[in-house]
Amino acid sequence: MLRNIGLVFRGFEVKFSTNASRVSVPHEDIATKVLKVAVIGVPNVGKSTFINNLMDRKVCPASSKVHTTRAKSQAIFTEGDSQIVFLDTPGLVSFQEYKKFSLEKSFLKDSKSSLREADIIGVxxxxxxxxTREKLDIKVIRLLEDNKTKPSFLVLNKVDIxxxxxxLLDVTRQLTENCIEGAPIPGGKPLRDKETRGWPHFSDVFMVSALTGSGLDEVKNYLIRNAKPGEWPYPGEIWSDKTAEEIIVDSVKxxxxxxxxxEIPYTLKPEMEFFNINDKGVISAVVLVHCPSKRIAQLVAGESEGKLRQINESLQVDLQRTFHNYVRIKVVLSDK
Known part of the structure; x- marks a missing residue:
């Protein structure tokens, strides 16, 4: 079914926990369900923002530049008897891009490993x-072809623009090759050329704005409906497979x-210098950012350290969205 919607997303609150161990949770009173979702796409299409707004929590660090997500991670959403595990992956890159940006090897293999683990694929x-909007990237199509037996769905992001x-309907026709689950869309017109532009086996198409949250309720309900009986891979209070320290360092990046x-931010190396959580869940952290030279450190700090203050203030807001609690964060620069 083709979705053309604009619903307001309403968040779901879960408790913060720093223990992200993989523990299956048997439930005696209710039958639990689980669904693992691989979220793929080229760099900067909004994968992390999509997951964050579905969960109403900034689990996956996101920025306006490409290659913010450097390795695969898992975000865990639990509601009622269902647990949805999102497998966020780095944006798909070519070998040439991997060499150009000196990227980690994870960029070439994490998407493939996530798809092997997933029950369903979200593009x-x-x-x-x-x-690029009228054609799926060839790397996306190849991954879908390699996993043709798994169901997949398409999310058209940033439709508010x-x-x-x-x-929007023309773009959808191109990206689905006029088909849903391999069957022609009723009333759809044949494409004029035979060039492969899309994937005809999507089970559903959603039109959303991951930034504003418009349309995401329908996606969330779709995923919950597709969850299958099984034990939860994580306790219900867990919302990320990363530790709090890892999340904070990724947020600084x-x-x-x-x-x-x-290219300046790609040369910086943040590491956790101090971390503490008090009995009320308030987080205090100091992150040391190693700069390759004194000149770069001065550029990061800005005049009278004005830019560094802005970074700290913006980080605090983001991290409080992440942990749903007060966060004291300080970024310190080092050129040694």
Whole structure:
């Protein structure tokens, strides 16, 4: 079924826990259900923002620059008897891009390993990009072909930027090759060329704005309906497979990408210097950012350390969205 919706997402509160161990949780009173969702797409289409807004929690660090997500991670959403495990992956890159940006080997293998583990595949596609919106990236198509036996769904993201509904429908026709689950869409017109532009086996298509949350309720309900009977891989209070320290360091990396120009943030190396959680769940953390030179450290700090103060203030807001609690965060620069 083709979805053309604009619902407001309503969040779901879960407790923070620093223990993200993989423990199956048997339930005596109710039958539990689980679904593992691999979220794939090219860099910067909004995969992490999509997951964050589905969960109403900033679990996956996101920024405006490419390659914010450096390795696969899992975000865990639990509601009622169902647990949805999102397998967030780095954006799909070519070998040339891997070499150009000196990326980790995870960029070449994490998406494939996540798809092997997944029960269903979610493809996130940027509908606002006029150069690429009418065609799926060949790397996405190849991954879908390699996992043809698994169900998949398409999420057209950033649809709020497109004002024409007819244009959205045209884009959908191209990306699905006029088919849902291999069957022609009723009333759809044949494509004019034989060039492979999309994937005809999507089981559903959703039109959303991951940034505003519009349309995400329908996606969440779809995933819950598709969950299968099984033991939860995580306790119900767990919402990430990463530790709090790892989440904070990743958030610092993402914030540096947002605040700094060109290639500078990719040369910085943040590490946790101090971390503490008190009995009320309030987090205090100091992150040391290693800079390759004194000149780079000065650029990061800005005039009178104004930029560094902005980074700290913005980080605090983001991390409080992540942990749903008060966070004291300080970023310290080092050029040694």
């Amino acid at each position: 996130i596609h940027d509908a606002s990009n006029i150069w 497109i004002k024409s509904k007819r244009k 993402a914030k540096l990408l947002d605040f700094l120009p060109q």
